[in-house]
Amino acid sequence: MTRKIRYGGDYNPEQWPESVQDEDHRLFTAAGIDTLTVGVFSWSLTQPAEDTYDFTALDRILDRAAAEDRQVCLATGTAALPPWLAKKYPEVNRTDFEGRRHRYGQRHNFCPSSPAYRRLATALAARLAERYADHPALLAWHINNEYGGVCYCELCAEAFRGWLRDKFEGDLDALNDAWWTTFWSHRYTDWAEIEPPSALTEHWRGPDHTAFQGITLDYFRFTTDALLGCFLAEKEVIRAHDPETPVTTNFMGMFRPLDYHRWAPHLDFASWDSYPPLDAPPTWPALAHDLMRGLKDGAPFWLMEQTPSTTACRDVNPLRRPGELRLATFQAIAHGADAALYFQMRASRGACEKYHGAVIGHAGRDDTRVFREVAALGRDLAGLGDAVLGARTPARTALVFDWDSWWALEISDGPSRLVKYQEVVHAYYRAAREAGADVDVVPQTADLTPYDVVLAPVLHLVKGDLAERLEAVAERGGTVLTTFLSGRVDEHDRAFLADVPGPLASLMGIRIDEWDSRPPGFIQPIPELESEGRLVFEIVQLRGAETVATYGTDFYAGIAAVTRNRYGLGEGWYVATALDQPGVDQVVRRVLSRHDLIGPYIEHKGLEAATRIAPDGTRLLFLLNHTEEAAHLKACTSATDLLTGKQTEAGAPFTLDPRGVAVLRLQ
Numbered sequence: 001m002t003r004k005i006r007y008g009g010d011y012n013p014e015q016w017p018e019s020v021q022d023e024d025h026r027l028f029t030a031a032g033i034d035t036l037t038v039g040v041f042s043w044s045l046t047q048p049a050e051d052t053y054d055f056t057a058l059d060r061i062l063d064r065a066a067a068e069d070r071q072v073c074l075a076t077g078t079a080a081l082p083p084w085l086a087k088k089y090p091e092v093n094r095t096d097f098e099g100r101r102h103r104y105g106q107r108h109n110f111c112p113s114s115p116a117y118r119r120l121a122t123a124l125a126a127r128l129a130e131r132y133a134d135h136p137a138l139l140a141w142h143i144n145n146e147y148g149g150v151c152y153c154e155l156c157a158e159a160f161r162g163w164l165r166d167k168f169e170g171d172l173d174a175l176n177d178a179w180w181t182t183f184w185s186h187r188y189t190d191w192a193e194i195e196p197p198s199a200l201t202e203h204w205r206g207p208d209h210t211a212f213q214g215i216t217l218d219y220f221r222f223t224t225d226a227l228l229g230c231f232l233a234e235k236e237v238i239r240a241h242d243p244e245t246p247v248t249t250n251f252m253g254m255f256r257p258l259d260y261h262r263w264a265p266h267l268d269f270a271s272w273d274s275y276p277p278l279d280a281p282p283t284w285p286a287l288a289h290d291l292m293r294g295l296k297d298g299a300p301f302w303l304m305e306q307t308p309s310t311t312a313c314r315d316v317n318p319l320r321r322p323g324e325l326r327l328a329t330f331q332a333i334a335h336g337a338d339a340a341l342y343f344q345m346r347a348s349r350g351a352c353e354k355y356h357g358a359v360i361g362h363a364g365r366d367d368t369r370v371f372r373e374v375a376a377l378g379r380d381l382a383g384l385g386d387a388v389l390g391a392r393t394p395a396r397t398a399l400v401f402d403w404d405s406w407w408a409l410e411i412s413d414g415p416s417r418l419v420k421y422q423e424v425v426h427a428y429y430r431a432a433r434e435a436g437a438d439v440d441v442v443p444q445t446a447d448l449t450p451y452d453v454v455l456a457p458v459l460h461l462v463k464g465d466l467a468e469r470l471e472a473v474a475e476r477g478g479t480v481l482t483t484f485l486s487g488r489v490d491e492h493d494r495a496f497l498a499d500v501p502g503p504l505a506s507l508m509g510i511r512i513d514e515w516d517s518r519p520p521g522f523i524q525p526i527p528e529l530e531s532e533g534r535l536v537f538e539i540v541q542l543r544g545a546e547t548v549a550t551y552g553t554d555f556y557a558g559i560a561a562v563t564r565n566r567y568g569l570g571e572g573w574y575v576a577t578a579l580d581q582p583g584v585d586q587v588v589r590r591v592l593s594r595h596d597l598i599g600p601y602i603e604h605k606g607l608e609a610a611t612r613i614a615p616d617g618t619r620l621l622f623l624l625n626h627t628e629e630a631a632h633l634k635a636c637t638s639a640t641d642l643l644t645g646k647q648t649e650a651g652a653p654f655t656l657d658p659r660g661v662a663v664l665r666l667q
């Protein structure tokens with residue numbers, strides 16, 4: 001098979017009579033489909049009873065794929081339980097936040113601590129690996145599907161206690177200290193007294209309102225590790241039969257419940273499903289792509305799912321406009337995808353996803369607009385060949401993304417329930433991207449030495465040696481930016497016994513004693529930026545830093561809202577309020593221009609530029625026109641558009657169609 005960006009998607013022919021596969025494959029060929037994700041929801045067929053396995057359907061699917069010269073991403077199928085399993089072992093059904101033990105239904109519903117689930121899921125994965133490890137169609141393993149959800153059953157409670165014993169090395173006093181249990185008389189004298197934090201125990205008004213942040217944080221971490229444990233158990237048995245084929249599971253981008261950074265080392269490659277929120281600006285999926293690329297240190301990832309046309313699960317499910325699918329796909333590639341797959345290849349006839357967009361609809365036609373666009377994109381990808389495979393992003397700007405900070409910020413009582421981690425992080429990411437900077441989205445533990453600029457907005461929880469590594473960035477001449485509600489708590493959510501912003505205070509050259517939090521309608525003018533602040537207003541005292549902008553009203557009028565501190569050869573910038581986007585844009589542009597990181601096309605609103613470097617050193621510039629108007633541009637260097645073969649000389653004008661894409665090989 002030729003080396004190229006993988007193209008295809010979730011394929012469930014087991015839902016159909018065998019003869020439908022003939023038609024499917026005819027259409028796949030017409031659309032340039034080379035990769036099929038199969039078996040995601042076939043547990044009840046492959047194992048109709050505990051002691052009966054039946055691989056007839058999967059055998060046919062894989063054999064047929066091989067005969068057609070297509071490859072498969074083979075799922076272990078352990079995300080949707082068969083009914084017999086739930087009936088026979090009721091422990092596999094989850095207990096929810098309110099303490100209700102569920103009965104059989106839906107999917108993604110197993111208790112991660114259930115021994116019966118573990119045993120049966122790994123047994124199935126082992127059988128599949130044994131049977132298909134050497135199958136010519138096998139390309140990758142897809143364990144489970146979109147891991148997520150929380151369980152509060154007795155098995156999980158016991159597993160949580162075990163997890164805590166390990167974490168605190170059997171020292172209950174260390175746990176009492178970490179969770180600050182003397183508050184409200186919570187000192188534990190026995191591990192058995194510990195309960196999962198739920199509506200029946202520490203929570204009020206839902207999962208974000210807890211009496212003990214430390215307990216809730218640890219339950220988030222435990223849940224990540226419990227589901228990761230399920231993944232690792234399956235991976236281990238696959239590896240026993242198949243030492244080589246890469247293993248992944250499909251993530252969900254910015255998905256709050258699971259800390260994907262804890263998970264990342266165990267994936268052979270990252271993959272994720274992109275269903276951007278309605279009306280999200282293009283930088284929203286871009287941030288998620290960069291987060292996913294950051295999981296494996298910048299290595300390419302797979303776009304495991306996207307819809308060719310519409311979703312079905314939302315109240316309203318708008319159609320992707322002509323050209324949108326192609327634009328979104330090239331955006332994923334521009335940010336590091338080397339596979340572009342759909343959910344789904346053929347529309348389900350019944351149940352809740354029958355109206356979900358598919359490459360092949362219920363009528364099976366090859367002359368629909370969607371099919372034509374899918375097929376045209378297939379030709380684009382075939383034409384690109386291996387030109388972008390394995391390419392890396394040469395970012396000099398890093399954005400720190402931290403699940404612990406996300407959780408700690410959003411489960412905190414005070415200063416404000418209205419600050420949303422993703423929104424603040426996205427505002428800074430958006431500012432950097434719209435200024436033309438390539439951005440790596442990295443964990444707190446990342447090596448920061450490759451970067452000139454490190455953006456670390458709402459870094460609420462600071463752990464390990466991060467503060468020193470940020471200082472080192474500034475010392476050698478880089479710029480570090482952080483914002484309000486950063487540097488507040490340690491890894492257990494205990495406040496730092498120091499001036500705010502705790503371990504970041506010396507780098508920022510400031511001290512904060514007070515902060516004001518106001519309702520969403522209240523707006524604080526920031527005159528120097530001709531901008532506005534909202535939600536939280538920290539009152540900054542200068543301790544070496546200089547004022548960049550101030551608050552315009554109230555008793556803290558004239559006090560610094562944005563500061564800059566010279567530190568070593570570099571700078572530390574602090575933004576003490578939730579600035580509006582134009583304010584964030586100005587601050588970030590000033591930071592980027594210090595390092596000459598402003599791109600050439602920033603005057604073109606809605607034009608996205610992203611650079612990748614192919615393994616042979618070729619520089620590729622992706623230009624993506626996210627608007628409905630043609631973009632009239634001037635070439636910065638001589639280049640060849642790999643999609644059209646057209647050459648442009650440096651300085652020559654060229655036009656990008658509405659929603660148009662260019663993949664320029666620079667000379």
Ligand code: GLA
Pocket residue numbers: 145146273275305311312343353356
């Ligand atoms: C998820 C799942 C798929 C399907 C799609 C529909 O990503 O993994 O099985 O349900 O959503 O959008």
Ligand code: ZN
Pocket residue numbers: 094095111112113114151152153154155156157
């Ligand atoms: Zn459970």
